[in-house]
Amino acid sequence: MSKKFNPLENIQVLIIDDDVRISEINRRFVEKIEGYTVIGIATNKQEAKEQLEVLCPDLVLLDIYFPDMSGLDFLRFIKEVQPDTDVIMITAAKEVRAVKNAIRSGVYDFIVKPVIFERFQTTLLNYKKFRNRLNKLAQENQKINQHEIDELFINTDASAFKRKDNYHFPKGIDQLTLEKVKAAAQEMNYGSSAEQIGSKIGISRTTARRYLEYLVSQGEVEATLSYGDVGRPERIYQSFNK
Structure with missing residues (x-):
C-alpha cells in the first residue's frame, strides 16, 4: 500500500x-x-x-x-x-x-x-536525497525529462562512490578547487606550469602545484621537466583527458 x-x-x-x-x-x-x-x-x-x-x-x-x-x-x-x-x-x-x-x-x-x-x-x-527528489517529481509532474532524470541520480547511489567525495581527499584538497585545476589543465593544450594554472584560476602557485601533484598521483595529469635557458628545470603539467 x-x-x-x-x-x-x-x-x-x-x-x-x-x-x-x-x-x-x-x-x-x-x-x-x-x-x-x-x-x-x-x-x-x-x-x-x-x-x-x-x-x-x-x-x-x-x-x-x-x-x-x-x-x-x-x-x-x-x-x-x-x-x-x-x-x-x-x-x-x-x-x-x-x-x-x-x-x-x-x-x-x-x-x-x-x-x-x-x-x-x-x-x-544519498538514499534520502534520491527518495525526496523522486517523490517530489511524482507529485509535481506526470512526465519527467532527461535533465530531471540526471538530477535524480547525481550524488546518489553508486554514482557517489564512482567520484571522489570530499571526505576521501587528503588534507588540503577540496573537490571544488580540484575541479577548477583539472579544467584549467585540460584547456591548456601544450602543458603549463603550476604558476600559469594558478594565475588562470586565481590561486597561488604553491596551491596549484599541490593540486596538480595530486592529479599526477591519480593518473589524470602527466608531469614532465622543462629545461629553460636559465635557472632550475620547471615541472610542466599536461592533462591526459583532452
Whole structure:
C-alpha cells in the first residue's frame, strides 16, 4: 500500500537480520542519521513477513543468510508485496553472484559487513536525497525529462562512490578547487606550469602545484621537466583527458 509522501516525516526502516547483535548495531547507526527511524527488527522469515505487512516500511536493511530463508528470495518477495519499499542489503556475503542477483532484483545498495559507519551514512544520506527528489517529481509532474532524470541520480547511489567525495581527499584538497585545476589543465593544450594554472584560476602557485601533484598521483595529469635557458628545470603539467 502506497503512503502519501511527506518530506517532513522520517524514513521508516525495518531491519531484517538473524544476528541480534548486528541488528542492534545497525539500529544505532540508522538512528545517528537525521531523518531516519527504525520501526522494527525481524530475525527470521515469519517475523520479517509479519512486520513487512503490518509496518509497511519505507526502507528495509536486509541480510542474505538466514537459517530459514534466503535474503535474496525475500528481496524478491518484498518487491512483489511492497513495491514501494526500497531495500539495502547489509551482509557478509561477498560473492559476485550474490551482488549481481541483488542488483538485478532491485536493491538500492549493497554494503558488506563489518559495516563502516561513514560508508553506511553516505548511502543513507544519498538514499534520502534520491527518495525526496523522486517523490517530489511524482507529485509535481506526470512526465519527467532527461535533465530531471540526471538530477535524480547525481550524488546518489553508486554514482557517489564512482567520484571522489570530499571526505576521501587528503588534507588540503577540496573537490571544488580540484575541479577548477583539472579544467584549467585540460584547456591548456601544450602543458603549463603550476604558476600559469594558478594565475588562470586565481590561486597561488604553491596551491596549484599541490593540486596538480595530486592529479599526477591519480593518473589524470602527466608531469614532465622543462629545461629553460636559465635557472632550475620547471615541472610542466599536461592533462591526459583532452
